[in-house]
Structure formats: C-alpha cells, structure tokens
Amino acid sequence: MRGPGFGWGRMFRGWGRRMTVPRREILEVLTSGAKHFSAEEIYLEVRRKYPGIGLTTVYRTLEILVQAGVVSKFNFGDGRARYEFADTDKKxxxxxxxxxxxxxxxxxxxxxxxxxxxxxxxxxxxxxxxxxxxxxxxxxxxxxxxxx
Amino acid sequence: MRGPGFGWGRMFRGWGRRMTVPRREILEVLTSGAKHFSAEEIYLEVRRKYPGIGLTTVYRTLEILVQAGVVSKFNFGDGRARYEFADTDKKxxxxxxxxxxxxxxxxxxxxxxxxxxxxxxxxxxxxxxxxxxxxxxxxxxxxxxxxx
DNA sequence: ATATTATTGAAATTGATTTTCATTTTCGGA
DNA sequence: TCCGAAAATGAAAATCAATTTCAATAATAT
Known part of the structure; x- marks a missing residue:
C-alpha cells in the first residue's frame, strides 16, 4: 500500500511532470483512508495541514491522477464527483x-x-x-x- | 410496452398531478426508442414536434418521472445526466x-x-x-x- | 546560483441544472 | 358549458461544480 514516504516524486517524473507540495498533500489525504470524497472535501482536508492550497489545484491534480489511473472517479448522481485512491488491494x-x-x-x-x-x-x-x-x-x- | 396512446393521464392523476401536452410529448420521445438521452437531447427532439417547449419543463418533467420510477437517470461522468424509459422488459x-x-x-x-x-x-x-x-x-x- | 518552465492560486468564466415569477393551461364542480 | 382555483409552463435569473485564464511562484536541470 502506498502511503507516507512513498516515492510519489518518481511517479510524477515518470509522467514528465513535477513533484510539488500541493500534489503531495493531496495524495496524503487520498491515501489516509479518505473514501468517496468530493473535490471540495479533499480540499478542506488538505487545507488543514497546508492552508495555502487552492481548490483549482485540487481539481487539476485529481484529474491528472484519474487520467493516470491512480485515482478512481465516480458519479453517484448527487451533482459532484467522488474520488478515491485506486488501491490495488481493493480493485x-x-x-x-x-x-x-x-x-x-x-x-x-x-x-x-x-x-x-x-x-x-x-x-x-x-x-x-x-x-x-x-x-x-x-x-x-x-x-x-x-x-x- | 407503454407507447403512443397509453393512458399517461391516468398515471399522472394517480400521482395527484395533471396531464399536460409537454409531459405527453416528452413521454412520446422517451418511449420512441430514445436511449441515454441528455435533457437537452430530449428537449431538441420534443421541440421538433412541439416547438414551444421549454428546457426547464423538460428537466422538471424528467425529475417527476425519475422520482416515480418511470424513468431511469444515469450519470456516466460526462457532466450531464442521461435518461431512459424504465422499461420493465429491460429492467x-x-x-x-x-x-x-x-x-x-x-x-x-x-x-x-x-x-x-x-x-x-x-x-x-x-x-x-x-x-x-x-x-x-x-x-x-x-x-x-x-x-x- | 540561475534560467527555464511547469505549476500554482484566485478571479473570471462556463455549462448543466434549478429557482423565480408572470402567464397559461388543466380540470373539477356548478 | 363555463368558471375559478391552482397546477404547470416558459424564459429570465440564479446556482453550483468545475474549468479557464493569467500573473506569480516553485521545481529542477545545468
């Protein structure tokens, strides 16, 4: 299970992208048990430890992670998307x-x-x-x- | 299979609602083979036969039909809801x-x-x-x- | 240490959907 | 058949989740 300390940097650089603090913090939240969180919920959670984060950045980062298959995105019909870490164990x-x-x-x-x-x-x-x-x-x- | 001529009026009155032309036309489209249509697509289709229809009315009618279980609503992740007639044969x-x-x-x-x-x-x-x-x-x- | 450029945050914008409100339509009762 | 109450309508206005824009910041190769 990928968690704190995992080499997220290598993953991003492998995609031709950079490792940034916001991205790391978002992944921290996603891998800390957050389930079916909306983008806003993730934002609020990240903001507790990294107050400068922007909601836009959350959306963008999530999209990158979804495209890469690292995060799963669901629509359950309530008007906002839900995200969760695509944990191999729970595939x-x-x-x-x-x-x-x-x-x-x-x-x-x-x-x-x-x-x-x-x-x-x-x-x-x-x-x-x-x-x-x-x-x-x-x-x-x-x-x-x-x-x- | 409910189609043209079916007693939609009785259905609506059974719910304490009224039968109206827009509602009938929407149901006509839904029961004429339309599949996975968005609200706008339904609107555009209805408008061909009943030009005065409003998009708002389509949304409202669809919501009533969804709540009643007559129409199924899906979210496939492209940002707009999809609707289809909840045909018992294809349940x-x-x-x-x-x-x-x-x-x-x-x-x-x-x-x-x-x-x-x-x-x-x-x-x-x-x-x-x-x-x-x-x-x-x-x-x-x-x-x-x-x-x- | 520096320069390049990817990324950020926040304001502005977009698009699907909902609310508001004046007008129209439905239909039960007389 | 007509009338009135109120449900329903259409369209403008508003909402909200998400995306785009752009100036500023951060990452990182050299």
Whole structure:
C-alpha cells in the first residue's frame, strides 16, 4: 500500500511532470483512508495541514491522477464527483449507496461470487468492445433510513 | 410496452398531478426508442414536434418521472445526466461505455449469468441495507476506438 | 546560483441544472 | 358549458461544480 514516504516524486517524473507540495498533500489525504470524497472535501482536508492550497489545484491534480489511473472517479448522481485512491488491494470493489441520505459504503470485491471475467469476455466478443473495467453499485436504504 | 396512446393521464392523476401536452410529448420521445438521452437531447427532439417547449419543463418533467420510477437517470461522468424509459422488459440491463468517444451501449440483462439476487441478499444481511436496485456498467474501447 | 518552465492560486468564466415569477393551461364542480 | 382555483409552463435569473485564464511562484536541470 502506498502511503507516507512513498516515492510519489518518481511517479510524477515518470509522467514528465513535477513533484510539488500541493500534489503531495493531496495524495496524503487520498491515501489516509479518505473514501468517496468530493473535490471540495479533499480540499478542506488538505487545507488543514497546508492552508495555502487552492481548490483549482485540487481539481487539476485529481484529474491528472484519474487520467493516470491512480485515482478512481465516480458519479453517484448527487451533482459532484467522488474520488478515491485506486488501491490495488481493493480493485473492483463495488459500492452500496443509500437512496435517501446518500451514504456510500464500500463492499467487498465480489469476484468470488460473480464471474466478471467471463461476462467481460462474452460482452467483448458480442459487442466488439475491448473492456478494461467495470463498476457495480447497489441502491437501497441504509440501516438508519430504512427504520424511519 | 407503454407507447403512443397509453393512458399517461391516468398515471399522472394517480400521482395527484395533471396531464399536460409537454409531459405527453416528452413521454412520446422517451418511449420512441430514445436511449441515454441528455435533457437537452430530449428537449431538441420534443421541440421538433412541439416547438414551444421549454428546457426547464423538460428537466422538471424528467425529475417527476425519475422520482416515480418511470424513468431511469444515469450519470456516466460526462457532466450531464442521461435518461431512459424504465422499461420493465429491460429492467436491470447493464451498460457498456466507451472511455474514448463516450458511446453508450445497452447490453442484455445479465441475470442469467450473475446471481444478483443472491449477492443482494448477502450484502443486505451483511451491511444492514435494504437494497432495491443495482447498476452494472463496463468501461473500455468500442470497436471504432480500439482500432485507432 | 540561475534560467527555464511547469505549476500554482484566485478571479473570471462556463455549462448543466434549478429557482423565480408572470402567464397559461388543466380540470373539477356548478 | 363555463368558471375559478391552482397546477404547470416558459424564459429570465440564479446556482453550483468545475474549468479557464493569467500573473506569480516553485521545481529542477545545468
């Protein structure tokens, strides 16, 4: 798991980009357990340790990281994008979203019960796509909301 | 399949709402094969037959229909919402999205190869959620884009 | 240490969507 | 059939997440 001290510099320079303090701080937040944070939430979190950061920089950095596949971006329908570190250990986990309060919960990787690879092979052949990823999400009411 | 002539009036009055020409025209477009249309695309299509329609009305009507479960709303990450008629025959079909050009294709209902109900029961029990829906989407390159 | 240039922060701008408000339309009741 | 209450409309105004612009700053190769 990449965390504090990881060679982010090498990663950026590998992309032909520079390592900067804002970028490092953003990655710190992303790898410190932040889940499904909006850009603004990430900004607010980073700002606590690095007050000079700009929201624009957060957006730009996130976009770079998404393009590079280091961060995953989700749209759950509430008007703002959600980001999370694309942790290899948790690759292809799914989400459960409460339709009422908007809470988002990670659930385990379902590869054990669903043959995604098989489905992907079938669809690829049938539709002519080269599929390289998938996303499964469930909607419903969370424990709190369903008891209201 | 609900289409031209269906008793939309009864449906709306059942919700305590009124049947209006704009609402009927929007439903006409939605039930005429329109897939993954944005609000603006629906507006442009409706306008061809009913030039006085307003974009605002399209948004409002779509929201009413989404809340009622008659229309499904998707966010595929391109900044605008997509809508489609929630056809019972096609319930829970999945989507395949081209990461390059943005093309969205319906794929068949995968209930035959994936035990969604079983997964839902397991997650419901484990997370305390009352899950009532799911959405599976695949990302990759479409036939055209992968050959570039 | 210096020069080049990538990157930054914040103001300005954009675009999808929502709110506001005067006007129009719907439809139940007489 | 007509009327009135109020739902619904269309378009201008407003909102908000995100992007662009630009002067200033920071990174880093030499």
């Amino acid at each position: 292809n986990h799914c989400h459960v979203i409460c339709s009422n309060c908007g809470r988002i919960i990670d659930c385990e990787n379902l590869s054990g019960e669903v043959d995604f690879e098989g489905v992907i092979r079938k669809l690829s052949k049938k539709l002519g796509f080269k599929i390289n990823g998938y996303h499964l999400r469930f909607y419903g009411l969370c424990e709190e909301c369903k008891n209201k | 829970n079909h999945c989507h395949v999205i081209c990461s390059n050009c943005g093309r969205i294709i319906d794929c068949e209902n995968l209930s035959g190869e994936v035990d969604f109900e079983g997964v839902i029961r397991k997650l419901s029990k484990k997370l305390g959620f009352k899950i009532n829906g799911y959405h599976l989407r695949f990302y990759g390159l479409c036939e055209e884009c992968k050959n570039k």
